[in-house]
Each structure stands twice: as C-alpha cells, then as structure tokens.
Amino acid sequence: MPDLYTVSARYYDEAYASADDLQDVQFYVEVARRFGGPVLELACGTGRVLLPFAQNGISIDGVDSSPAMLEQLNKKLAQQEASVRQRVSVFSGDLRSFRGERRYGAVIIPFRPLQHMYTLDDQIAALKTAAFHLTDDGVLAFDVFYPRPESMLAGIGEEKLELEWNTKDDPPKTIRRSVRKDSVDKIAQHFSATYLYRTYRDGKLIREETAPLKMSWYTYPHLQALFLLAGLEPVEEYGDFDRTPMNNDSRQMIFVMRRSR
Numbered sequence: 001m002p003d004l005y006t007v008s009a010r011y012y013d014e015a016y017a018s019a020d021d022l023q024d025v026q027f028y029v030e031v032a033r034r035f036g037g038p039v040l041e042l043a044c045g046t047g048r049v050l051l052p053f054a055q056n057g058i059s060i061d062g063v064d065s066s067p068a069m070l071e072q073l074n075k076k077l078a079q080q081e082a083s084v085r086q087r088v089s090v091f092s093g094d095l096r097s098f099r100g101e102r103r104y105g106a107v108i109i110p111f112r113p114l115q116h117m118y119t120l121d122d123q124i125a126a127l128k129t130a131a132f133h134l135t136d137d138g139v140l141a142f143d144v145f146y147p148r149p150e151s152m153l154a155g156i157g158e159e160k161l162e163l164e165w166n167t168k169d170d171p172p173k174t175i176r177r178s179v180r181k182d183s184v185d186k187i188a189q190h191f192s193a194t195y196l197y198r199t200y201r202d203g204k205l206i207r208e209e210t211a212p213l214k215m216s217w218y219t220y221p222h223l224q225a226l227f228l229l230a231g232l233e234p235v236e237e238y239g240d241f242d243r244t245p246m247n248n249d250s251r252q253m254i255f256v257m258r259r260s261r
Ligand SMILES: C[S@@+](CC[C@H](N)C(=O)[O-])C[C@H]1O[C@@H](n2cnc3c(N)ncnc32)[C@H](O)[C@@H]1O
Pocket: 005, 042, 043, 044, 045, 046, 047, 048, 049, 063, 064, 065, 066, 069, 093, 094, 095, 096, 109, 110, 111, 112, 113, 116
C-alpha cells in the first residue's frame, strides 16, 4: 500500500488546527492521566496529539509508517525544549506488526488510523499490536467515526469543501481542502476518495495538489467481534470526546479497552 500521506503531511497540521470540531487531544491526555503512563501512540503522524502530551510532562513514544508524516514530527520535535524532546521516542513501524520493547499504561490510536486497516486480518493485527504493548492494568484508547449509512453511499463524484485556513506567510495565502469520494466498496466496507488542496493568493488559484484517501468503516457489532478476536474488552465507550454516551446521533465511536481478563 503506497503512503497516502506523502502530500497530505505538508498540509496536515494547519488543516486540523482549523478544524474547530476536532477536540480529541484533551480526551486522550485525560485518559493517560487517569490510567497512567507511559504512553504509546500508534500511528502518531505529525505529533498533533503526541507533542501536547510531552509538553504536558507525559512520556510518550510514537510509531508511524509514513516517512512524510514522521518528517514533519521530527522537524517539530527539533524545535522543542530539551526536556520535551527527552520525553519522546519516535519509531518508524507498521501498526499491524510493530513490536517494541516497552510496555505502556496507555496505548492510544487517535483520529481513526484503524480506519486505514482494510481487511479483517489487518484490523485484528492492529488491535493485537496495541494489546501486546499494554501493562497488565494498561488501557487502549482509540476512536473511529460512527458510520452514517445515508452518507456512506451518497455523493460519489461530488466535491465537498471541508476545511479552509490561512497560511502564516506574509501576506497569508488561503488554502482550501476539498474531498471527492471516488468509489465505495460495500462488501469490504471501505471507500476511496481524493483530497484536493488548492492554494490561493489574492483570491487567485496558484497551486493545486491532490492526495489519495482510503478508509474503512466499522459498525459497533463489527468492533465487538474484533475485540473478542484480539483479546480486548471495553472499559468505557463514548459517542464524543466530551464523553457523552454513544447513541444513534453519535459522530464518533470512542473506546477505552483493556486486555480480556
Ligand atoms: C489521520 S492520521 C492520525 C495521526 C495522529 N494520530 C493524529 O491524531 O493526528 C493517520 C495516521 O495513520 C498512519 N498510518 C496509516 N497506516 C498505518 C500503518 N499501517 N502503520 C502505521 N501507521 C499508519 C498514517 O501514516 C497517519 O499518520
């Protein structure tokens, strides 16, 4: 599978800094504070979540398979104070097969990397990687989106503007990210899409780049079956990062799990 993030890595942090509805970092920090560290973030990307942990005094290791995402993370790490850098180790590795030497009080997989697992074997392998790294009392916390059947299958070929932000350049440029769903595999439960990044200066389009996106989706019973197969059991589950319970209007499925007793 080619690295989906080669282009997106350059836009990632600014894009999600502009996403006001993405309020996940505090949730994950709070899980680590309640259940204890150290913390392992599987699929840590650019460190959007990992760096705030280290800045808040929590030791955290990160693993990701994308050289482009890890390059962004390492650039940001180099700008941190030594005390922050010392709390972080970064590994290049695959969510399905990574085996580190440490065990962790909290393993986190924030912002849907499990939706980059496209087969049952890969989904189970990823959950087993998380379970492998837990201490006896450790917890795994992760989120995936709550699939809405009406929108999963709709809008193929349509372009939808998702995010818009201004760069820090002087004068700033405006970047708009749109997404176009290209195809849906209803049997295997995943969709392929294209991100379109358009950069404007003084209202004029000066650059356009595209990046592929492929995501699987999970239903709640599907996840329950995966948990059994991976030897995990839920401790807590939520429908949003403010810890509202999961219900039919939920936008997220968020789980805190432990190894099955
Ligand atoms: C949406 S980003 C989430 C990054 C980070 N957790 C965050 O919250 O910002 C998904 C990440 O999953 C990583 N990823 C996808 N497939 C992976 C795999 N098989 N092994 C490790 N990382 C993977 C991507 O490289 C990307 O950094």
